[in-house]
Amino acid sequence: MSQSGIVSWPSRSPVWSFSWNVTDGDTEAIAFSNVFYRGIKVLHKASLPMIRVQYDSGNGPYKDQLSSFNMQGPVKIYEGSPGAGFRFLVVESYHIIGRYRLLNRWIFRSDGIILPQLYSAGLQHPSNHRHHCYWRLDFDIDGASNHLALQHALTGTDWGYGPGWRPHTKEVATIHIGDNAWAVLRKGANRGYVIDKGPADGASDWFGRIDVAITAYRAQEDLRGALGTAWDDQIATQVSGESVDGQDVVMWYCAHLSHILHDNGDEWHVCGPILRPFGY
Numbered sequence: 430m431s432q433s434g435i436v437s438w439p440s441r442s443p444v445w446s447f448s449w450n451v452t453d454g455d456t457e458a459i460a461f462s463n464v465f466y467r468g469i470k471v472l473h474k475a476s477l478p479m480i481r482v483q484y485d486s487g488n489g490p491y492k493d494q495l496s497s498f499n500m501q502g503p504v505k506i507y508e509g510s511p512g513a514g515f516r517f518l519v520v521e522s523y524h525i526i527g528r529y530r531l532l533n534r535w536i537f538r539s540d541g542i543i544l545p546q547l548y549s550a551g552l553q554h555p556s557n558h559r560h561h562c563y564w565r566l567d568f569d570i571d572g573a574s575n576h577l578a579l580q581h582a583l584t585g586t587d588w589g590y591g592p593g594w595r596p597h598t599k600e601v602a603t604i605h606i607g608d609n610a611w612a613v614l615r616k617g618a619n620r621g622y623v624i625d626k627g628p629a630d631g632a633s634d635w636f637g638r639i640d641v642a643i644t645a646y647r648a649q650e651d652l653r654g655a656l657g658t659a660w661d662d663q664i665a666t667q668v669s670g671e672s673v674d675g676q677d678v679v680m681w682y683c684a685h686l687s688h689i690l691h692d693n694g695d696e697w698h699v700c701g702p703i704l705r706p707f708g709y
């Protein structure tokens with residue numbers, strides 16, 4: 430059964446507000462929509478529509494989707510603090526697919542940092558394998574237009590956004606370079622998010638070939654969990670070379686979570702990017 434809710438946190442003078450839902454069918458785990466930080470829009474929608482798993486043993490591959498059907502218990506929402514500095518709000522769902530246990534956790538910090546995290550444990554087959562986790566981040570920094578996506582390179586060249594920050598003006602699907610940092614900003618305003626590669630996000634390979642794709646928002650391209658197969662993420666179908674300069678930008682972020690056999694599947698592994706605000 431699907432679940433949904435509206436969050437305004439903290440209830441007195443909210444820092445974060447958004448709606449969320451989990452459905453069955455062409456699902457995308459927890460889908461967050463209309464995400465605002467301190468009253469300024471950040472994301473039109475954020476979700477995890479696709480996980481592709483590839484085994485060295487040749488079993489599979491698989492495409493896993495987190496849904497209300499394989500979710501165990503309700504979505505949990507709770508808050509906490511690591512001590513000084515900031516507080517955080519967690520929205521999470523726990524799923525079982527075959528022998529996998531998957532925890533889909535989103536952390537919204539009071540300092541504006543967003544941590545989408547996927548935790549995984551369990552082995553479907555006794556073989557090393559990789560989970561390729563695809564987050565779809567439909568940014569709406571200050572609204573649905575006038576965005577720019579940048580990739581950071583380790584160079585002193587300045588394209589007008591600081592040394593090494595090179596704008597991607599056309600749709601692109603590519604891999605990380607340099608220090609693996611990206612940004613989506615609102616042109617003309619020094620406001621946006623830096624997207625850093627998470628510490629356990631691994632490397633692309635022949636099976637999961639991309640780390641990031643930047644596309645122009647098209648309503649008909651939001652296929653939720655229907656995009657992709659076990660063999661092909663089909664993200665290339667959304668990358669046609671269209672201009673993304675000043676458009677409404679969607680970022681696909683892929684982490685490549687490696688599972689090594691010798692831990693017997695008992696250990697939890699975690700992956701996911703780090704989203705840091707600037708100018709909010």
Ligand SMILES: [Cu+2]
Binds near residue numbers: 549551558560688
């Ligand atoms: Cu695994």
